[in-house]
Amino acid sequence: MTDSPIDRDALAADLERVRADFHHLLDNARETEWAAPTSGTRWTNEQLLFHMAFGYMITQKLLIIARFFGRLPHPVGRAFAAGLNAATGPFHTFNYYGSCHAARVFNRYRMGGKLDRVLDALQRSLARETARSLTRGMHYPTRWDPYFHDYMTLADIYRFPGEHYNHHRRQLTLAATQ
DSSP states (O other): OOOSOOOHHHHHHHHHHHHHHHHHHHHHOOGGGTTSBOSSSSSBHHHHHHHHHHHHHHHHHHHHHHHHHTTSOHHHHHHHHHHHHHTHHHHHHHHHHHHHHHHHHSOTTTHHHHHHHHHHHHHHHHHHOOTTGGGOEEEOOTTTOTTOOSEEEHHHHHHHHHHHHHHHHTTOOOGGGO
16 A cells, blocks of 8 residues: 555556566466476466466456445445455465466466456556546455555555566566566
8 A cells, every 4th residue: 555646657557567577478488387386386387477467357356346345434345354354265275276277278378368458458447547536445355465455545456466466476487587
């Protein structure tokens, strides 16, 4: 969460930074690296790359939820976040196995195109946001992700997937990350 002025151009630039980097990783990974284990996760490089792209897919949904809960009284949002925190165990299980299975569909051949479509949609969404809407937000389940904060504005949510991406990029064992 941030109290500094919202730099819409920086948010948009970060989406494009990730697009370029993700395609660099896809284009330069060696065939033998896709199924190799990552550093600090149970995923393979291909599964983790999907998970990194998935962070952007879920951001689209997080924005919808935040727009809704951002209009409700804070106690409602706090209760919702508390309920989600209570479901952390099942969330992490689904998050892990979901990425394992989804990487079979959105594999190295399809995930780049999917990420491009999602980033394009996020860019359009960001361009439509007003200065006021970017300051609206809601309470989040802080146990679900280290980059979730108790209260996140829409600007924070647009920032979140880049932080998530950077975190997991360090765990890839692809030579292209060097």
